[in-house]
Amino acid sequence: MHITRRRGWELPEALATPEAVFLSRRALLAGAAGIAALAAVPGRGLAQRVADLPDPTRDLYPVRRNEAFTLDRPVTDEAINNAYNNFYEFGSSKTVARAAQALRVRPWTVKIDGMVETPMELGIDDLVRRMPLEERLYRHRCVEAWSMAIPWSGFPLAKLVALARPLSSATHVEMQTFLDSTVASGQRQTWYPWPYTEGLTLAEATNDLAFLVTGAYGKPVSKQMGAPLRLAVPWKYGFKSIKSIVRFHFTDKRPKSFWEALQPAEYGFWANVNPKVPHPRWSQESEEDIGTKERRPTLLFNGYGEHVAHLYKGLEKERLWA
Numbered sequence: 251m252h253i254t255r256r257r258g259w260e261l262p263e264a265l266a267t268p269e270a271v272f273l274s275r276r277a278l279l280a281g282a283a284g285i286a287a288l289a290a291v292p293g294r295g296l297a298q299r300v301a302d303l304p305d306p307t308r309d310l311y312p313v314r315r316n317e318a319f320t321l322d323r324p325v326t327d328e329a330i331n332n333a334y335n336n337f338y339e340f341g342s343s344k345t346v347a348r349a350a351q352a353l354r355v356r357p358w359t360v361k362i363d364g365m366v367e368t369p370m371e372l373g374i375d376d377l378v379r380r381m382p383l384e385e386r387l388y389r390h391r392c393v394e395a396w397s398m399a400i401p402w403s404g405f406p407l408a409k410l411v412a413l414a415r416p417l418s419s420a421t422h423v424e425m426q427t428f429l430d431s432t433v434a435s436g437q438r439q440t441w442y443p444w445p446y447t448e449g450l451t452l453a454e455a456t457n458d459l460a461f462l463v464t465g466a467y468g469k470p471v472s473k474q475m476g477a478p479l480r481l482a483v484p485w486k487y488g489f490k491s492i493k494s495i496v497r498f499h500f501t502d503k504r505p506k507s508f509w510e511a512l513q514p515a516e517y518g519f520w521a522n523v524n525p526k527v528p529h530p531r532w533s534q535e536s537e538e539d540i541g542t543k544e545r546r547p548t549l550l551f552n553g554y555g556e557h558v559a560h561l562y563k564g565l566e567k568e569r570l571w572a
């Protein structure tokens with residue numbers, strides 16, 4: 251093997267290739283010490299060393315809060331939120347946080363394809379640094395009748411749609427989670443329709459409330475919450491808010507989501523929150539706040555009707571709820 255000596259501020263050669271454009275200059279400066287330290291650890295592959303680097307976007311946080319989004323309940327304690335997660339890739343219980351640490355979130359490439367002017371692939375750090383980051387306090391209502399409130403950081407999905415420049419014939423965006431059963435043991439359960447897939451109409455995707463999450467609690471988002479890129483569509487049941495996204499595919503067909511493919515009688519495409527429409531197996535009238543443990547009444551559109559109710563005018567014959 252060929253050994254090169256390098257000073258601390260120099261990058262290992264492989265990190266400077268186009269494949270690794272994810273290391274922006276600022277992050278590179280911030281991470282140089284870490285790279286030097288990791289380069290000194292013998293017997294570990296480059297991919298693992300890259301994965302162990304400090305998050306190259308950490309310097310961006312905390313971001314300015316957009317005060318337009320206010321809560322009617324306390325923000326869920328960060329530790330509680332990070333210990334109670336739904337992430338089937340890492341198991342079907344709510345205690346998947348430890349298993350999710352196996353996910354490598356750098357390098358991470360986001361593909362934009364399908365009915366767009368120019369298909370592209372972007373490194374996550376390139377994407378994040380191009381986007382106007384802000385913090386928003388959002389409610390989250392899982393279809394299983396629990397809820398939380400989170401200070402997300404990120405940018406409107408509409409900004410990514412604008413970057414993608416969909417063809418006028420495109421009507422929907424389909425999103426997909428990574429596929430790697432070597433790190434995600436849940437993906438070895440072949441009866442599930444992996445990769446996790448979700449979709450929105452373009453009218454929904456360009457509504458200001460549809461948010462792409464890159465951070466939470468004033469720092470890069472944790473792996474169990476869906477690092478490095480996760481959706482937040484808070485007027486819909488939680489399963490629509492897909493985690494760890496690698497692909498945005500623009501199409502003229504309604505995408506079939508993971509849960510719909512598994513259980514179409516229980517989970518549909520629209521999945522808007524409505525306390526008056528029960529799940530086939532339980533009521534949706536109320537929810538348990540995982541932070542305070544209190545039960546509270548569930549709100550139509552999870553309280554976001556003023557932002558999104560107009561999207562569903564004329565669609566009343568559709569199965570809009572769950």
Ligand SMILES: Nc1nc2c(c(=O)[nH]1)N[C@H]1C(S)=C(S)[C@@H](COP(=O)(O)O)O[C@H]1N2
Pocket residue numbers: 334335336337338339391392393427446474475476488489490491492493494
């Ligand atoms: N890839 C992927 N995304 C996912 C899920 C999942 O299992 N895999 N679960 C969904 C469901 S049902 C909910 S309620 C939320 C949970 O997000 P949280 O763990 O941050 O609370 O993630 C959603 N996104």
Ligand SMILES: [Mo]
Pocket residue numbers: 336391392393394487488489
């Ligand atoms: Mo959920």
